[in-house]
Amino acid sequence: MTTIDTVSNTATGSSGAASSIADWITTSDHKRIGRAMIVLGLLALLGIAVVGGLLGFERIDINSVSLGSGSIPQLFAIDRIGLAFFAVVPVMLGLGVAVVPLQVGARSLAFPRLAAAGFWAWFFGMALIIISICANGGPNGGATKYVALFISSYAVMLGGLTFVAIALAATVLTTRAPGMNMRRVPLFAWSVLVSTLGLILVLPVTIGAVIYLYLSYRYNREAFGGNTGILHWVGFSLTQPTTFVYALPAIGFAAEMVPVTARGRMPMRGVVLGGLGLVGVAAFAGVTQTEHPLPWSGSKFYLGDLFWQKLGDILNWGFFNVLPVLGAVVVLLLAPLAFKGSKPKINAPFVFGIFGLLMVLVGMAGGILNGIIDLGLRGTVFEEGAYVYVCYGALLAGMGAVAYWGPKLWGRRMPDKAVGPLALLGVLATVLAGFPYYIAGFANQPGDFTGPAKDLVTFSYSGPHALWNTLATIGHGLMVITVLAFIALALKSFTSGAAAGDDPWDAHTLEWATSSPPPTDNFAAMHTVASAEPLIDLKPSGEAS
């Protein structure tokens, strides 16, 4: 029997008429915590996309140094860190916190106070990181106290995200409705479980490196490289394949949308669960703190008498880099089977989800290529292209998830006709922000602003490079517009839009069996689940109507 009181004790539920600020600050209602993470994550994305655009603009003519040469490495750092830990991970975890307890038929999140503490730790860690960067701290920063503040805040932020991940994983493992065994867990909830288990392994390893960094910075600058070594030691958590773990719930959302849109059951559901699980293998790359590339510098693909050694290299690279991608490919390839003989009803969240999955896959493919040292892409801007594809792709799917579950969380829905074009604009933004860097990477454009400065200055950015960097800048700008428009539309729709009804998508999972928005304790009565699509079982023909 549980010994922790897991029932939310907020005075007013999400359906309360007037929510005071104090209620929000002290809340342990998972729907509120999740919504706060999603909104702050999307706002952070706005800022990070602006920074990405500024860096792209800087690359058009790096000698002009319009930003100030001292601030470029710091902006580069906040771009990398922010995209992952201010935006992607919080939005994915926020969606999980808000939706997963409803999906598994739970009255509350497991350890809601731990999740609330995690949210605030993440929020204050993020705020202090931004303050320290603004005060010339952070990687390559000159203000000693603020560099130290940056490092310690980084640990606080990651600790907060770890707390939220523990609460979410415990929710899926322990609070499922009667009859919901692990094979019947909704695809999104399953992807959140795999992702949070990965985060529980990866984030503490990063925190360990940050503890060393902090003490080293305070007492012995040489050992870990001082302020210039920060990104080197935490870099493994900001690159592929570790980022696949952060994007995993986005893949789960796309998989969740397939049967809803096809209006039937998901065929070969066990294989889809397996595919999502395979993506989680990427967490082991984070645990080992390396990227696991193919170490064949100069020897090309000649095997010679090193067959077994090279086979071992391929297996190592393949396990960490290729296997997770295969998992995502499985999810994508099985999607058409659901549409066979169905009468699909295409909606905007599906468009967001499926394009988000495609963008993540392009980024994953980039991660595979980046790992092959003989291709000469390491250290170039190619890796940044893959990073942008994975992160922006995940956030596109995240926006789709907000449009999909928004009616459940806010009681009103976003108009499909207005949201759909934003998905296409977001795809265009992602392609423009990421693909030019793929091309520029093959042309050896240096990618690391915190690396040797001479590489950046001596490289010729004229000619085609100016075009690639201009396109990437436009891409980031378009992402700013997409996110701004999405937030404005969501604000308008969720405050004064049309009432959604309890099951506006004719969906299959338990969250649609309660009112929109749900009461504080989610469900008026406990439900028994007899299949992976409990709501289809209740509908007259056994299929979605």
Next chain:
Amino acid sequence: MLALPPAAPPAPKRQLFVGTALACSAGTALIGGMLALWLRFRSAAINGTDHRWLPKKYSIPEVPSNIMLVSFIGIAVFAQWAVYAARRDDKRHVGMALGLVGLFAVAVINAQAAVYSQMGLPIRDKTGSAYGVMFYAITGTFVAFLILGIVFTMVTAFRYLGGRTTEREIVTAHAIYWYFTTAAFAMLWFVVYVTK
């Protein structure tokens, strides 16, 4: 709203136990990651010019470090004793076992303080060696786990001895936490105090 059939109350799924196990996994990743970096720096130092990792003038005090390991064996046994007694509703033995766990944990912190005192290792090394910084970082992090464990023991004791004797899960979760710290210290002891 669709009307699903009402269900019987769900069977207990040991939420606190699972949550503690997940937290212990995170702790294992933290200590494991720190030990991995320790070994990387150690290897680089041994292959460097000095051919040594532990700075020349300093030595590891073996008595307190070994006593810490032995104490952890005691802690694991006492934590399991608490679980055994709780299953038999033996409140007095639960109290005794939890008290001993707390006492031994304080003794381990005392031994760690003795290690610091006897080594006299400065955290700021003029030679640029990372040893001092890394030694205090990893052992300090572990002391934080110990303090957390003592708080956990106190909460368990207050809840169980305060009358919530049907809630045995917290005693089991408490034992899991101390098994984790015992395993983590065994790794740390071998890497930091034995291989040097």
